[in-house]
Each structure stands twice: as C-alpha cells, then as structure tokens.
Amino acid sequence: MNRKTDFNFTPGVVGYPVLFILAIWIVFWIEVRFGVNFNYLGIFPRKLSGLLGIIFSPFIHSGIKHLFNNTIPLFVLSMALFYFYKSISWKVLGYGFLFTGFITWLIARPAYHIGASGIIYLLASFLFFKGIFSKYYRLVALSLMVVFLYGGLLWYVTPIDPEISWEGHLSGLIVGLFFAFIFKKNIAEPPKYIWEHPDYDEEEDDFMRHFDEHGNFIEKLPDEITEDEQEDKIEINYIYKEQKNKKD
Missing domain, CATH: 1.20.1540.10 (Rhomboid-like)
Incomplete structure (x- = not known):
C-alpha cells in the first residue's frame, strides 16, 4: 500500500x-x-x-x-x-x-x-x-x-x-x-491509497498495456502502423498469447 x-x-x-x-x-x-x-x-x-x-x-x-x-x-x-x-x-x-x-x-x-x-x-x-x-x-x-x-x-x-x-x-x-x-483553494488533499496485489508485476503490467482485452496490440492506431511494425505486432501478440496460455 x-x-x-x-x-x-x-x-x-x-x-x-x-x-x-x-x-x-x-x-x-x-x-x-x-x-x-x-x-x-x-x-x-x-x-x-x-x-x-x-x-x-x-x-x-x-x-x-x-x-x-x-x-x-x-x-x-x-x-x-x-x-x-x-x-x-x-x-x-x-x-x-x-x-x-x-x-x-x-x-x-x-x-x-x-x-x-x-x-x-x-x-x-x-x-x-x-x-x-x-x-x-x-x-x-x-x-x-x-x-x-x-x-x-x-x-x-x-x-x-x-x-x-x-x-x-x-x-x-x-x-x-x-x-x-x-487561500481556500490551497486545501490539503485527503490521503490517497493505492492498493497493490502481492503478485503484481510492474514490468508485466507495462508490457500488457500495449494490448486490449482481447490481446490485440493497441499501442498505435492501425493507419499509423508500418509493415515492419505490423510484423512486430504479430510476433509480440503471439508471444503474449503463449505466455498467457502458460499461466492459465
């Protein structure tokens, strides 16, 4: 916490x-x-x-x-x-x-x-x-x-x-x-709590931010992705699904 x-x-x-x-x-x-x-x-x-x-x-x-x-x-x-x-x-x-x-x-x-x-x-x-x-x-x-x-x-x-x-x-x-x-606007904010799961992995979370809930790569819009990036997207997407299958 x-x-x-x-x-x-x-x-x-x-x-x-x-x-x-x-x-x-x-x-x-x-x-x-x-x-x-x-x-x-x-x-x-x-x-x-x-x-x-x-x-x-x-x-x-x-x-x-x-x-x-x-x-x-x-x-x-x-x-x-x-x-x-x-x-x-x-x-x-x-x-x-x-x-x-x-x-x-x-x-x-x-x-x-x-x-x-x-x-x-x-x-x-x-x-x-x-x-x-x-x-x-x-x-x-x-x-x-x-x-x-x-x-x-x-x-x-x-x-x-x-x-x-x-x-x-x-x-x-x-x-x-x-x-x-x-100085009414300068009021101290109440404490904010951030709860972290004991199994939370920050690196994995950062990696997964590049995908939507279906496992599709979403870092860039489709019309912004070049052919090389499209190939990288497919490869990364494949790696991600393999890792997910192993965890499941």
Missing part, C-alpha cells in the same frame, strides 16, 4: 517557530540586561512613526508574564501552520504579520501597542476557519483542537481590559478569517 499526503514533518515545522520565539526572548533579555525599554517601537495608531511598530511590536513585551502567556500558544499554533499548511505557511505568516499590524494601526486607541498577541489571533483564526472550510477530517479536528485549547481567546477581542490591546486581537482575528477565504 502506498500513501500520498501533503502532511510531512520537516525540521522547519519545529525550527521556524523556535527561531521566532527565541528572537522574542532575546529582545526581552536585552531589555532586562541593559535596562532599556523598546515600547516606543510598538504600534502607535495613525502616526507615521507608529508604522514601525508593524514590524517591531510582535517582538516587544511588557513583562515576563506577558511574554510567557504568548510563548506557548505562539509555538503550538505556528507549528500547526507549518505542518498542515506548509505550502502557504510563509504567505499566511508574512502577509498576516503586515495586515494585522496595519489594521491595528488604523483602528486602535492612541497608545503603544506591543506583543505577539495579534499574530496568535491570526493563527488561531486561520487554522480554525480554514479547517472548517476544508471539510477534511484532519483539518476539522485541528479546528476543534484550536477551539478547545484557545477558545477563551475570543473574549479578548472586546474591550474588557483597558490594559490589553483588544484591537490587535480583533485585527488578527479578521485577517485570519480573510486569509481562510483567500
């Missing part, structure tokens, strides 16, 4: 999320070690200088609790993205990075918005809706797992806590849903 599937585990499935998280922790270590504060590099809505935050804000966190709360879901969700949607993972992550930050820049309150929460909501939203749209049991199961693990995140797309950038969360949710529609 041969199995064909788009789901393949590669080093990047774990490696890329680890590198991303490592970069976030290094930035936080620099802040603590050298007593600096990078909050001014966050997204500040509707100011040109605040556009820099679209790139830098996901790497900046207000404290160890904020950083730890983002680390685990970011690792789990990004790993799922690279495993189940390898062909479009960088497009989702790269464009999502930019669009989530830009929407936050457009709609958020006038304050510095920092943290990787917007990316987490982007990934959770994309994985959930994409799996539902696929109607493929593995991806639907992934969607249900996302709901089970991170369904509580939905509360934080509303202004229930003034210290939380709910605008960034909402932006990620919107972009994830949008991408699930945009």
Whole structure:
C-alpha cells in the first residue's frame, strides 16, 4: 500500500517557530540586561512613526508574564501552520504579520501597542476557519483542537481590559478569517491509497498495456502502423498469447 499526503514533518515545522520565539526572548533579555525599554517601537495608531511598530511590536513585551502567556500558544499554533499548511505557511505568516499590524494601526486607541498577541489571533483564526472550510477530517479536528485549547481567546477581542490591546486581537482575528477565504483553494488533499496485489508485476503490467482485452496490440492506431511494425505486432501478440496460455 502506498500513501500520498501533503502532511510531512520537516525540521522547519519545529525550527521556524523556535527561531521566532527565541528572537522574542532575546529582545526581552536585552531589555532586562541593559535596562532599556523598546515600547516606543510598538504600534502607535495613525502616526507615521507608529508604522514601525508593524514590524517591531510582535517582538516587544511588557513583562515576563506577558511574554510567557504568548510563548506557548505562539509555538503550538505556528507549528500547526507549518505542518498542515506548509505550502502557504510563509504567505499566511508574512502577509498576516503586515495586515494585522496595519489594521491595528488604523483602528486602535492612541497608545503603544506591543506583543505577539495579534499574530496568535491570526493563527488561531486561520487554522480554525480554514479547517472548517476544508471539510477534511484532519483539518476539522485541528479546528476543534484550536477551539478547545484557545477558545477563551475570543473574549479578548472586546474591550474588557483597558490594559490589553483588544484591537490587535480583533485585527488578527479578521485577517485570519480573510486569509481562510483567500487561500481556500490551497486545501490539503485527503490521503490517497493505492492498493497493490502481492503478485503484481510492474514490468508485466507495462508490457500488457500495449494490448486490449482481447490481446490485440493497441499501442498505435492501425493507419499509423508500418509493415515492419505490423510484423512486430504479430510476433509480440503471439508471444503474449503463449505466455498467457502458460499461466492459465
């Protein structure tokens, strides 16, 4: 039995999320070690200088609790993205990075918005809706797992806590849903199984493809067969029938 599937585990499935998280922790270590504060590099809505935050804000966190709360879901969700949607993972992550930050820049309150929460909501939203749209049991199961693990995140797309950038969360949710529609055609195909009989002979099968069910040579149309090929056809046809008689 041969199995064909788009789901393949590669080093990047774990490696890329680890590198991303490592970069976030290094930035936080620099802040603590050298007593600096990078909050001014966050997204500040509707100011040109605040556009820099679209790139830098996901790497900046207000404290160890904020950083730890983002680390685990970011690792789990990004790993799922690279495993189940390898062909479009960088497009989702790269464009999502930019669009989530830009929407936050457009709609958020006038304050510095920092943290990787917007990316987490982007990934959770994309994985959930994409799996539902696929109607493929593995991806639907992934969607249900996302709901089970991170369904509580939905509360934080509303202004229930003034210290939380709910605008960034909402932006990620919107972009994830949008991408699930945009990349709707890039759904992994269900595994296909090819069953092979234990007595299957590939060479014999290739040889027999030149004949129809009655044992007649059909590699070329009659008007395309030359006299020499006609003689070869008769000889091959004879050999084939002799072999068939021996097997019977």
